[in-house]
Amino acid sequence: xxxxxxxxxPVNTPQLAENFLQALTAGLLTGALYGxxxxxxxxxxxxxxxxxxxxxxxxxxxxxxxxxxFSRFAAHAGxxxxxxxYIAALIAGPxxxxxxxxxxxxxxxxxxxxxxxxxxxxxxxxQLILTLGVALIFQNGGLYxxxxxxxxxxxxxxxxxxxxxxxxxxxIEIFVNQxxxxxxxxxxxxxxxxxxxxxxxxxxxxxxxxxxxxxAAIYMGIDVDRAHRLAFGFGVAITAIGxxxxxxxGPFQPYVGLEYVIVMYAGxxxxxxxxxxxxxxxxxxxxxxxxxxxxFLPNQLQNSAIFVVxxxxxxxxxxxxxxxATRRT
Amino acid sequence: xxxxxxxRQSMQIVSFGVAYAVATAFTHNTYYQLIMAVVPVWAxxxxxxxxxxxxxxxxxxxxxxxxxxxxxxxxxxQIGWGLSPWLGIPCAGVVGALAGLVIGVPTFxxxxxxxxxxxxxxxxxxxxxxxxxxxxxLALPMQRQAPVAYMQFDDHRIYAxxxxxxxxxxxxxxxxxxxxxxxxxxxxxKQDEAAAEAAGxxxxxxxxxxxxxxxxxxxxxxxxxxVILLVVTPPAVFGMLVSAQALIVAMFGGVGTLWGPVIxxxxxxxxxxxxxxxxxxxxxxxxxxxxxxxxxxxxxLAPEGVVWKIKDLMLRREAxxxxxxxxxxxxxxxxxSAAVAERPVRRKHRDASVVLETRNVSKAFGxxxxxxxxxxxxxxxxxxxxxxxxxAGKTTLFNLLNGFILPDRGxxxxxxxxxxxxxxxxxxxxxxxxxxQVVKPFRRMTVVENVIVGAYVxxxxxxxxxxxxxxxxxxxxxxxxxxxxxxxxxxxxLRLLELARALAGKPKVLLLDExxxxxxxxxxxxxxxxVRRLAAKxxxxxxxxxxxxxxxxxxDRFVVLNDGAVLAEGQxxxxxxxxxxxxxxxxxxxxxxxx
Numbered sequence: 001x002x003x004x005x006x007x008x009x010p011v012n013t014p015q016l017a018e019n020f021l022q023a024l025t026a027g028l029l030t031g032a033l034y035g036x037x038x039x040x041x042x043x044x045x046x047x048x049x050x051x052x053x054x055x056x057x058x059x060x061x062x063x064x065x066x067x068x069x070f071s072r073f074a075a076h077a078g079x080x081x082x083x084x085x086y087i088a089a090l091i092a093g094p095x096x097x098x099x100x101x102x103x104x105x106x107x108x109x110x111x112x113x114x115x116x117x118x119x120x121x122x123x124x125x126x127q128l129i130l131t132l133g134v135a136l137i138f139q140n141g142g143l144y145x146x147x148x149x150x151x152x153x154x155x156x157x158x159x160x161x162x163x164x165x166x167x168x169x170x171x172i173e174i175f176v177n178q179x180x181x182x183x184x185x186x187x188x189x190x191x192x193x194x195x196x197x198x199x200x201x202x203x204x205x206x207x208x209x210x211x212x213x214x215x216a217a218i219y220m221g222i223d224v225d226r227a228h229r230l231a232f233g234f235g236v237a238i239t240a241i242g243x244x245x246x247x248x249x250g251p252f253q254p255y256v257g258l259e260y261v262i263v264m265y266a267g268x269x270x271x272x273x274x275x276x277x278x279x280x281x282x283x284x285x286x287x288x289x290x291x292x293x294x295x296f297l298p299n300q301l302q303n304s305a306i307f308v309v310x311x312x313x314x315x316x317x318x319x320x321x322x323x324x325a326t327r328r329t
Numbered sequence: 330x331x332x333x334x335x336x337r338q339s340m341q342i343v344s345f346g347v348a349y350a351v352a353t354a355f356t357h358n359t360y361y362q363l364i365m366a367v368v369p370v371w372a373x374x375x376x377x378x379x380x381x382x383x384x385x386x387x388x389x390x391x392x393x394x395x396x397x398x399x400x401x402x403x404x405x406x407q408i409g410w411g412l413s414p415w416l417g418i419p420c421a422g423v424v425g426a427l428a429g430l431v432i433g434v435p436t437f438x439x440x441x442x443x444x445x446x447x448x449x450x451x452x453x454x455x456x457x458x459x460x461x462x463x464x465x466x467l468a469l470p471m472q473r474q475a476p477v478a479y480m481q482f483d484d485h486r487i488y489a490x491x492x493x494x495x496x497x498x499x500x501x502x503x504x505x506x507x508x509x510x511x512x513x514x515x516x517x518x519k520q521d522e523a524a525a526e527a528a529g530x531x532x533x534x535x536x537x538x539x540x541x542x543x544x545x546x547x548x549x550x551x552x553x554x555x556v557i558l559l560v561v562t563p564p565a566v567f568g569m570l571v572s573a574q575a576l577i578v579a580m581f582g583g584v585g586t587l588w589g590p591v592i593x594x595x596x597x598x599x600x601x602x603x604x605x606x607x608x609x610x611x612x613x614x615x616x617x618x619x620x621x622x623x624x625x626x627x628x629x630l631a632p633e634g635v636v637w638k639i640k641d642l643m644l645r646r647e648a649x650x651x652x653x654x655x656x657x658x659x660x661x662x663x664x665x666s667a668a669v670a671e672r673p674v675r676r677k678h679r680d681a682s683v684v685l686e687t688r689n690v691s692k693a694f695g696x697x698x699x700x701x702x703x704x705x706x707x708x709x710x711x712x713x714x715x716x717x718x719x720x721a722g723k724t725t726l727f728n729l730l731n732g733f734i735l736p737d738r739g740x741x742x743x744x745x746x747x748x749x750x751x752x753x754x755x756x757x758x759x760x761x762x763x764x765x766q767v768v769k770p771f772r773r774m775t776v777v778e779n780v781i782v783g784a785y786v787x788x789x790x791x792x793x794x795x796x797x798x799x800x801x802x803x804x805x806x807x808x809x810x811x812x813x814x815x816x817x818x819x820x821x822x823l824r825l826l827e828l829a830r831a832l833a834g835k836p837k838v839l840l841l842d843e844x845x846x847x848x849x850x851x852x853x854x855x856x857x858x859x860v861r862r863l864a865a866k867x868x869x870x871x872x873x874x875x876x877x878x879x880x881x882x883x884x885d886r887f888v889v890l891n892d893g894a895v896l897a898e899g900q901x902x903x904x905x906x907x908x909x910x911x912x913x914x915x916x917x918x919x920x921x922x923x924x
Contacts, residue, residue, distance in 0.1 A: 051442045110629055124441050126628050128388055129580055132573060133625035140617030148613060254614075258569050262453060265446050300461040307454035314443050315435050 018172045023291045025176055031287020032184035033242050033249075035280035037260065038267035039191055040238030042279030045268060047211040047231035050112050051124075053131035054103075055239055055264055056257025057138035061099060062092040062240025063247040063256065064146050070153050085155045085179075086186050089244025096240035100233040103134060108232060109225065135257065142254025150251035155179055183245040190241055191280050194234075198276060207231055239264070259303060263290075266310035338504050338587075345591075346497040353489040360606065362485035363557075368598045369492035370554050374571075375578035375590025376499045377546035381539045382576070383585035384512055386519030387440070391448030393571035394432065394455055395425040395544040399551030400566040401459065404467045407479070414469075414480040418552040425548015426541045433540035437533060440522075449572070456567035467561045480556050488557045495553060496591070499546055503587045510785050510794070515539055516585070517771050517782045524769035527731055529757035529786025529834050547575070570617065577624050583636025592635060597623055644814070682709045683745075684869050685730070685761070685838045690739030692722075692729055699725040700736070701893040707838055712860065712870045714884030714901075716877060718914055722893035723873040724766055727840050731763050732756040744837065758786050762836030764827035766843045766873075772816035776807060776826055779815050783830035798833050804866075805829035806859055821852045825859065832863070839863070841872040845879050857883050881905065889914065 041055050052058075070088035111126040161175040198204035209217040210227035218224050243260075246252075263286055271282025286306060293305035353365045374396060382389045399421035406412035406420060436447050472479040482488065506512040514535045517525040526532050555561045565571075578597055583589025601616040608615050631638035685707040692700040700722045707713050715723055728734045730741060732753040741749050748756050762783075771779050780798040781791075788794035802808040805825045810818065815826060824844050831839055841860070845853050860883060864870055874880045880887070880901075887904040889896040891913045897904055904910055 051446070107625065107629070111632075125386070125388060126632050128390075128442070128445055129576065129624055130628040132390075132576070133621045133623075133628065136570075136573060136617045136621030137625070138621075140614030140621065143614030143617075144612050259453070262446075262450055269443075269446075298461055300457055302457075304454045304457040304461075307450040307457075311435075311447055311450050311454075314439060314447055 014172055018174065019295055020292075021172065021174050023295055024288070025174055026180075027288035027291030028284070029177065029180040029184045029287075030249075030291060031284035032187045033246050033283075034263055034267055034287045035283030036187040036191055036245070037239045037242035038264050038271065038279040038283035038286075039194060039276055040235045040240075040242065041264045042235075042268045042271065042276055043207075043231055043238065044235035046276070047207050047235075048112055048228050050108065050127045051131065051265075052108075052232075052235070053128060053261065054135040054138060054257075055236065056259070056261035057135045057142075058096055058100065058236035058257075059239045059243035059246075059260055060142060060252070060254060060257040061138065062089075062096050062237075062243035063252050064142070065092040065095045065240070066244030066247045067151055067153055085153050085248040086182065086245070088153070089183075089186070089241055089247065090190075092244035093237040093241045097233045097237035100236035101229055103236075104229045104232040107134060109228065112228060135261075139254050139257065146254055148253055150253045152251040153248040155248050179248055183248065187242060187245055190238065194238060195276060203230065262307055262310055266306060266313065269310070270313050335504075335508065339501065342497055342500045342504065346493050349493050350490055353486050353493070356486065356489075359485055362489060364599050364602050366485055366489035366492050366557050367602070368594050369489070369496040370550055370557070371574055371578050371598050372591045372594035373492070373496050373499050373550040374547060374575040375582070375594055376496075376503055377543045377550065378575040379579045379585065379590050380503065380506065380546065381536075381543035383579055383589070384506070384515035384519060385536055385539050387437075387536065388445045388576070389448045389543075390445050390572050390576070391432075391451045392543070392547050392575045393452035393567050393569070394448075395428055395547035396551035396554070396571050396575075397452060397455060397459070397563070397566035398428050399425050399548030400555035400561045401464065401467070402548070403552035403555045404469055404561045405464075407469055408467065413478055414552065414556045415478070418549050418556070421552030422545040422549035425551070426545035428548065429540040429542075429544025430537065432544070433537045437536050437540075449569075452567040452572060453569075456563045459563045459567065465562060469555065469559045469561075488553075492550075492553060492557075495550060500587060500591065502542075502546075507587060508791075510791055511535065511538065513774075513778065513782055514785065516774060519585070520771040520773060521769045523733065523753075524765065524771070525782065526753040527733070527757060527763055527765075528783040528830055529754050530782065531752075531754050570620075574620065577620050580634055581623055581627050583634030583638075586634070586636045589634050589636045683707065684709050684743070685871070686740075686742040687726075687730070688740040688742070690726075690729060690736045690741060692725060692734060692736050699893050700729065702739070703890070703893070703895055704739075705888050705895065705898070707869060707871055709869055710864070710867055711885045712864050712872065712883060714880045714887045715871060715873045715890060716875060716880060716887060716914070717890035717896075718875060721875075721890040723875075723890055724842055725893075726890070727763060727842050727873065730756075730840060731761050754786070757834055757836075760835075760837030761840065762831030762834045762838070763840035764824070764831055764842055764844055766846065768820075768823040768827055770815040770818070770823055770826055772814070774815055775811065776813050776815055776818070776822075776829075777802060777811040779826055780829045780833045784833035786834045794833075797835070798829075801829040801833040804832055804859075804863060806855075820847050821856065824848070824856065828859070832868070836868075838869045838871060841870060843873050843875070845874055845876070853879050877905065 037055075037059060041052065044050060044052050044055070066085070066088040069091050070084050107130060108127070111123045111130055160178050162178060162181070164174040164176060198207065206217070206222045207227050207230065209220065209222050210224045210231070214224045217227070264283070267283035267286045268279045269282070270285055271278030271280070286309070289309050290302050290306055293302055297305055349365075349369070353362070356362050356365055374392065377395070378389060378392050381387060399418075402421040402424045403414050403417035406417045407414060412420070432448075432451055436444060439447055469481075472481055476482065480491075506515075514525070514530045514532075517528070517530055518532050518535065522532055551566060554566070558565075578593030579590040580593070581589075581597055582591065582593030597620065601619050604619055605616045612618075627634060683706045686705070688704050690700060690703045691698070703722075703726060705713075705715075715726065717723055725734070729736050732748070732751055732755070736749060739749075740747050743756070743759055743761060746759075748759060748761075751759070771782065774782070777795075777798055780801050781794050784794040784797040784801070788797055799808070799811075802811055805828050807822065807825045807829055810822060815823070818826060828839075828841070828844065844860070845856055848856060857879065860870060860872065872880070872884065884901060886899065887901055888898040889904060889907075889910050896913055897907045897910045899907075
C-alpha cells in the first residue's frame with residue numbers, strides 16, 4: 001500500500017533545500033512554543049517529582065482563557081488586533097496560576113510531598129491517577145463549558161508572512177508566518193524572564209532547594225509545601241501561556257491537551273529532568289522533529305513521529321533518567 | 330480435588346455470572362441490553378489491566394493498544410478474508426499477546442513514571458497509524474445468510490452472555506494467578522523489585538508473562554467489542570478513554586484484587602452510560618467527568634479502591650478483637666541469660682571447603698573507590714563478620730556478591746565457579762541468600778507469604794514452597810507470627826522475616842546486612858541466638874555490622890574493611906588487638922578500656 005509522495009520524481013536539489021529550510025523554520029517557530037510549555041512541566045517535575053497528567057489540560061484552559069480574553073476584551077480595549085492575542089496569552093498566565101494553586105491545594109497536595117511519601121511507591125501511583133482524573137474532568141467539563149466546536153483566535157498576523165528570499169538565484173523562497181514568529185519571540189522572552197527569576201530571586205532559590213532535597217530544605221526553614229504549591233502554579237501558568245500563544249496558530253477544542261502531554265514529556269525527558277533550560281531546548285527539538293518529519297512522512301503521521309521519538313528517547317537513555325534509585329539497598 | 334477456598338471462590342464467580350445472565354435475560358429495553366453487554370466488556374478490560382498493573386505495580390496507560398489491535402484484527406479479518414469472529418476473537422487474543430511481548434521487552438527497562446508514560450505513547454501512535462492507513466471507520470459486513478456463524482445476533486442479550494462468559498473465564502484465570510507462584514511473584518515485584526530479585530524471582534520473565542497474558546485478554550475483549558458495536562474507529566478503540574477506563578474500573582473497585590475491576594465496571598459503566606443518555610444532550614462529556622470525579626474521589630478517600638478499603642476496615646476490627654485477648658507468649662527458644670553468657674562454640678570445620686571467595690574485587694562509583702582489591706574467603710560452616718566504619722564498602726561488597734552491581738575488576742567464586750555477571754535471581758538460585766540493611770519486606774503480604782516467595786527458587790510446586798517456608802519460619806522463630814501482615818511487624822520481626830525469606834531459598838551462604846541494627850539489647854541477644862543456632866546446623870553466614878561489641882560474641886572470624894580495602898582479618902581476639910584496626914576504627918578509648 002504505497003502512499004504519500006510520488007516515488008520517482010526527479011531529484012530537484014533547490015526544491016529539496018527549500019522544503020528543508022521551510023520545515024526548519026516552521027520547526028523552530030513551533031519548537032519555541034513547545035519549549036515554553038516544556039519549561040512549565042519541567043518546573044513541576046523538577047521541584048515536586050510529580051507527573052502531572054493534566055498539564056496538557058491546563059494548557060487547554062490557557063488557550064480558552066486567551067481566546068475569551070481576546071474575543072471579549074482585548075480586541076476592544078485598545079490593544080488592537082495585532083498585540084491583542086499576545087496580551088491575551090500573557091493574561092492566561094496569572095489566570096491559570098490561580099487555577100493551579102487551587103488544584104494543588106485541594107487535590108495534588110494530598111498525594112505529594114510528605115503526605116505522598118506515606119503512600120505505596122511514594123505516591124507515584126496516586127499522583128498519576130489523580131492527575132488523570134483531573135485531566136478527564138477538564139477535558140469533558142470543557143466540552144460542556146466551551147463546546148465541542150473548534151475555535152481559534154483569528155489575527156491579522158497569523159495569516160500574513162514575511163517572505164525571505166529569493167535566495168540562491170531565485171530558486172529558494174521561504175515564508176515566515178508573522179503570527180508564529182511573534183509568538184516564538186514572546187515565548188523566548190517568557191522563558192528568559194523565568195530563568196532569570198529562578199536564578200536570581202529568593203523564590204527561585206527556595207524552589208531549587210525544595211527540589212534538591214526537600215527534607216534538608218525543611219530543616220533550613222523553607223516551607224516546602226508552599227514551594228510545591230508555587231511550583232505547581234508557576235508550572236501550569238507557564239504552560240498555559242504557551243497554550244495561549246498556540247491558540248492563534250490554529251483551531252483547537254477541549255481535547256487538545258492530550259497530544260501535548262506527550263509532546264511536553266518528550267521535550268522534558270530529552271532535555272534532562274529538572275533542567276529548565278534543558279526543557280526549553282528539548283521542546284525546541286521536538287518541534288523540529290515534528291516539522292522535519294513532514295519531509296518524508298505523510299502529514300497524518302507527524303504525531304506518530306513524535307511518539308516514536310519519545311519512545312526511542314526514553315528507551316535508549318533509561319539509566320540517565322531514573323538514576324540508580326532502583327538498585328539502592 | 331479443589332481446596333475449599335478455591336471451590337468457594339469458583340462458586341462465587343459462577344454464581345455471579347449466572348445472576349448476571351439471569352438479570353440480562355429479563356432486560357427487554359435494547360439500550361439497557363447494550364449496557365448489559367458493555368459492562369462485562371469493561372470488567373474484562375479492567376481485569377486485563379489488573380493482571381499487569383494491579384499485581385506487578387507497573388501502571389499502564391496504554392492498554393488501548395491491545396484493545397484496539399484486537400478490535401481491528403477481528404474487523405479486518407472479517408472484511409478481508411471473511412473470517413468469522415468466532416475465530417477472529419481468539420486471533421485477536423494472539424495478536425494482543427504478541428503486542429504485549431513486543432511492547433514489554435523494551436518497555437520493561439523503564440520503571441515508575443517512565444513506564445507509564447511510554448505505555449501512553451503506544452496506543453496514541455497506533456491511533457494515527459490506523460487513521461493514516463485509511464481505517465477511519467470500519468464496519469463489520471452484515472452476514473444475512475449465516476448470522477450466527479458470524480456472531481451476529483438480533484438479540485443484544487446474546488452479546489451480553491458472550492461477554493459474561495469471557496468475564497467468568499478471566500475471573501477464573503485471575504483467581505488462579507492470585508493463588509499461584511505467578512501472582513505471588515508479581516506482588517513481590519510490585520512491593521520491592523530488588524528484594525524479589527535477590528530472593529530468586531525472575532522478575533523480567535514474570536513481567537513479560539504478565540504483559541503477554543494481559544495483552545491477550547485485552548485483545549480478545551477488544552475483538553468482542555468490535556462485534557458488539559459493529560463499527561470500529563481509531564479514537565473509539567485506541568483513544569485515551571479506553572486505557573483510562575480500564576484503569577479506572579480497576580482502581581475504583583480495588584487494585585490487585587479479583588473482584589475490584591468487576592465491581593468498578595458494574596458501578597461506573599452503567600452510571601456513565603445512563604448519565605450520558607439522560608443528560609448527554611445538555612451536558613456533553615458527562616461520562617468523562619463522572620469517571621474523572623470517581624478516580625479523584627477514590628484516590629483521596631480509598632487510594633487502593635473500594636475492596637481494599639473494606640478489607641482494611643475488617644482487618645482493623647479483627648486486630649482490635651485480637652488485641653483484646655491476651656496473647657500466648659511464644660516459648661523462649663533458649664534461656665536468654667545463657668545465650669548472652671555463652672561464648673560461641675568454636676566449630677571444628679570438618680571439611681574446611683571454601684564456599685564463597687572474592688579475588689581482587691574492585692568497584693568504583695565515579696571517583697569514589699568503594700571496594701578496592703578485596704580478596705576474602707568464606708569457609709563452609711563459619712560465621713564471618715565483616716566490620717568497618719560507615720562508608721567502608723560493606724554493603725557495596727554484598728551488592729557485588731549477590732549481583733546487584735557488577736565489579737570493575739576481580740572474580741567472585743561460589744564453590745569455585747565464577748558468578749560475576751549473573752543476575753541476582755540466578756545467584757540466589759546458585760546459593761547466595763541475603764538480607765538488607767534497610768529492611769525490604771513485601772509489606773502487603775503476610776509473613777508466611779513473604780517467606781513462600783523466597784522458597785520458590787528451589788520449590789517444585791506451590792505446595793512444596795509452603796512446606797519449605799514453614800520450616801524456615803520455625804528456624805527463624807517466627808512461626809507464631811506467620812499470618813500477620815509484614816507491614817505491621819516491628820523491627821526485630823522484620824529482620825527475622827528477611828532471615829527466614831533468605832533461608833527458604835536454601836542458601837549455601839547467607840549474607841546478613843546489619844541485621845543487628847536498630848535492635849535493643851535483649852533483641853540483639855535474641856538475634857544472636859538465632860544466627861548461632863543456624864550456624865550450628867551448618868548454615869554458612871557472613872554478617873555485616875559496624876559495632877564491634879555484639880559481633881565479638883557471635884562470629885568465628887573477622888574481616889575488617891576500611892576505605893573499601895581489607896585492613897585486617899583473623900580471630901576476634903587477634904583483630905581487636907591489632908593496632909591498625911584500633912587506630913583506624915576502634916579508636917583510643919577501646920585501647921584504654923581494654924588495656
